[in-house]
Amino acid sequence: MQRYSTLSLVKNAVSHHEGWAQAWRSPDLKAEYDVVVIGGGGHGLATAYYLAKEHGIAKVAVLEAGWIGGGNTGRNTTVVRSNYLFPESAAFYDFSLKLFEGMSQELNFNVMLRQAGMLTLLHSRHDVEVMRRNINAMHMNGVDADWINVAEVAKLAPGINVGPEARYPIKGGILQKRGGVARHDGVAWGYARAADSLGVDIIQQCAVTGFDIKAGAVQGVQTSRGVIRTKKVAIAVAGHSSVLADMAGFRLPVSSMALQACVSEPLKPVFDAAVMSPALGVYISQSDKGELVMGGGLDLYPSYAQRGNVGTLEHVIAGVIELFPNLSRVKLMRQWAGIVDIVHDSSPIIGHTPVEGMYINCGFGTGGFKATPAGGWTMAHTVAHDKPHKLNEAFSLKRFETGAFIDEMGAAGISH
């Protein structure tokens, strides 16, 4: 891997980086691959990386219709945590958080993980009772979570209105200290560069348009840049999962909906922890650049339109101002949306599809950034061995036949 001296960094800065090597190649598409990964978001790139690194399968292409990280990976609000309710989810998401904790070293790329805590606010006696029960569930699963009182909430979230006159008075909070934020596109770029260095071909501007399937088994992939022969396909396209499933002739229990977020102008550091209020339906954190990153719930209707709207923005801003009245004069800078893949038990699908040789990673909905490493890791294992790893076997499509759902809707209220 190329390294740079301080002098060369200065030289490159003034020469518009002319001497810098590309972080990953732009190779030509080959006629055949051992595995074709569809989707150059975090999950697809991590899948390719772990296929090469953990399983020695490097004749892999990642096909991305646009640019890598241009989907939900580059649009999310970057919260990472593992405070889920069910043992299957706790094991999966905590493994993911542990991979995040070692990711900058593993990929030799700074993903700017900041574990300053994830604080969930409680606004009523009922909230407190339910969440105390949830804390017990988390502890039983070996996941850290602490109950904190109002004074501690006020210390962690400076400026928060803890007065009794608030429309939703604050009664305490749950803190996962290991939770926090990471740089989203850093995660995509880090996995891309590391996968490329192991021989994976990352092909951008290459949309999958169909599949060649014979006798129920995949034989190839049709793309906007030609046909590829392959016996193994891993789909990781989030909000477009149903579109790809339709091309392959099966249906998924997934609805695609828009999820919005927005950022303010940059401010000096205000708070470290990410703060979420399920009752108000909003959450806020501060990026390393100083912007306040804010979001809320889903637009509750199916859509493939990646754009924000005034109603949701108004709801999010009203909630944030309710919590932090002193932010009322901060200017808003940008608003956007991503298309997320919603499954009605709010848990992912990682595993086999009805087509032999075709596997899928989807259903992460509003909360799959934190799952990027574990999603890629378990998907790579499943593809390499043609059977799921212990961590993802409960997350198969079969649960929609057996009814063994993993209902995580209540894990954080607005489950990011």
Ligand SMILES: Cc1cc2nc3c(=O)[nH]c(=O)nc-3n(C[C@H](O)[C@H](O)[C@H](O)COP(=O)(O)OP(=O)(O)OC[C@H]3O[C@@H](n4cnc5c(N)ncnc54)[C@H](O)[C@@H]3O)c2cc1C
């Ligand atoms: C506003 C917002 C806030 C969020 N906040 C959080 C958060 O705080 N914490 C958290 O954990 N999660 C959050 N999420 C969810 C998280 O972003 C996603 O679950 C996760 O990024 C999904 O990653 P992915 O790699 O599966 O999908 P994506 O990053 O969406 O990648 C899929 C890729 O597939 C490509 N593709 C689609 N169709 C084709 C085709 N036919 N051929 C080739 N390529 C194709 C797309 O172009 C896209 O780049 C948020 C999401 C949004 C939208």
